Amino acid sequence: MADPAATGAGGEAAAAGSAGLAGLSLGHGFSSYRPFEPQEAGLQVLAEPSPSLPALGIGMDSCVIPLRHGGLSLVQTTDFFYPLVDDPYMMGRIACANVLSDLYAMGITECDNMLMLLSVSQSMTEEEREKVTPLLVRGFRDAAEDGGTAVTGGQTVVNPWVIVGGVATVVCQPNEFIMPDSAVVGDVLVLTKPLGTQVAVNAHQWLDNPEKWNKIKMVVSREEVELAYREAMFNMATLNRTAAGLMHTFNAHAATDITGFGILGHAQNLAKQQRNEVSFVIHNLPIIAKMAAISKASGRFGLLQGTSAETSGGLLICLPREQAARFCSEIKSSKYGEGHQAWIVGIVEKGNRMARIIDKPRVIEVLPRGTTATALPPDHPNASSEPSS
């Protein structure tokens, strides 16, 4: 989600820093790699009108720059944020998956180059730096390799907080990317990861914060939080590359990825870019099990309103109606590896390029992998359960 922030469509700032992630401690015997608490940051500082902005760059997940060389386009995105899980290796993977996701949202499956952006924390000891940093780098590199690319450069600084991010770049022929502007009435909206990542991350922190834990302990057990946290971590680290490839197979008309604005914010952003007079209506919310209940009990997040920030979320894809079910079935195939899922979450109607969630959306409680349906009975009145993969 680099470019909405930069080109006037939104000004998204580091989603990971928005929800009270202070004092993360590592599970490996060192103290902390993110000792401060960033503030909510809905910045629009790059949003000033600029005559030099190409229209193609506005509102999309990646910028698309026509090149001087026959028919090729440069597609590029950047993103960086603060750690939000306490496993540095997984954090590196998540940061890389999050950057690549902006390419995948355009149906791009290749990446020609990846740069890594990194800061180590000045409040870490030398020993902590030497343990944490190589793990962050390794996770980032491994995810890049899974994406078929390599990290060839970057920049490292010292900062009060750890920062991790990157820049993904590809040079494409026109048939390699899908402009996110061609939804038609009758299309169906598909989502490829469950919502609730940041709720899970926060709830996991609250395990050590009695005041906050007391607000949610009536609706969730410690074990359920641990499972949801692990599920969120794995989902955030999963590349949207398979989904990007299937966008071509099933003739996708438009897509975006779900990050800091939540599903509703990104759906609205995508709706604004459509060439046809359409609107998006979301009926179903696939959510990591119990996270809807935590969102309600805590009075924060707005998960059921679609405004809860996600990190490295799934793709929201407009597909022809007859293709959507086949997409959801195909992505679960074992040939793509484990853990891929997709749900039909809404429809494309005639309208004024808006997006909304219906009054009482159906919450699909997505069970963490490794659990069974009976272990986590849904408690939401509209809830139904599906095992995760």
Added chain:
Amino acid sequence: MADPAATGAGGEAAAAGSAGLAGLSLGHGFSSYRPFEPQEAGLQVLAEPSPSLPALGIGMDSCVIPLRHGGLSLVQTTDFFYPLVDDPYMMGRIACANVLSDLYAMGITECDNMLMLLSVSQSMTEEEREKVTPLLVRGFRDAAEDGGTAVTGGQTVVNPWVIVGGVATVVCQPNEFIMPDSAVVGDVLVLTKPLGTQVAVNAHQWLDNPEKWNKIKMVVSREEVELAYREAMFNMATLNRTAAGLMHTFNAHAATDITGFGILGHAQNLAKQQRNEVSFVIHNLPIIAKMAAISKASGRFGLLQGTSAETSGGLLICLPREQAARFCSEIKSSKYGEGHQAWIVGIVEKGNRMARIIDKPRVIEVLPRGTTATALPPDHPNASSEPSS
């Protein structure tokens, strides 16, 4: 200088943060946009061996990635650091000039896309953010425009410190870039900006620090520090684009830009990459007037040893001997605008790919623009003076 940090050739970290730049205050009525003091940071965290690193990426200012499309290469660099001048607009310009400089060091004069990386400080008031941030962005954008490119995206976060930087990307045909590996014995080394930028920036801060000022007040006046600071600021904000273009005109064999490692560090890095058995010997040090004296009096920096960090410094270019004087003359031509200079600083000898500075280098005291030679008599025994364009 993105890639030495990332690919094992050096691990340069934010040069701007290395020399005590705490407590910078803005001249426009708001308090501070860089309230903390970063530590020295010679990080090599990305230096772990990786089989996936292309050889072309190692040790160069930009990475060069062969593309799948006939003969084209992707050339890309990133850099970000902390503010070091108290004018946010100029700081934006400097950050952009600094990023582009890595392309210019390869003789590349075009840039297809620029992304901006930015953080605002959480310790700023909302009013300060609203004043400072648009100026940073505007300066960055204006410099990008001078470079013939546009800022199409980026990422913004909240952080304890202000961060500003970017990503420059271009897709090139082979004749558009000059690989920095072809120096031959008999070549001459040319430098396109005077040294001493960080000394000037620090000395300017010491005007408000009696303890530090007392160490240098015997060798420099407050007025001279103010002039040097302004000169450094303008030099750092000057694009190396003209020099990049002239590298082609005058058949340059190799080049790099001078940043965090100082002229000696970057000369050594460049020497290591040469295909021929050559070494670089530096005889002359063009230095902003009085900065050599401050470096000696303060006992810091190592400016005369070539180890003082620079920010957005000049290009160090290996040119055929017969072309070097013509290069230095041509770059001063008014057709390229004001403020461009170049000096012959050394020679290429037969050797083992090392670089050194001779025992008593000639210090060329470069007078700030707007001063006359008599206003700033050189005090270094080996010094000579040249007015700055």
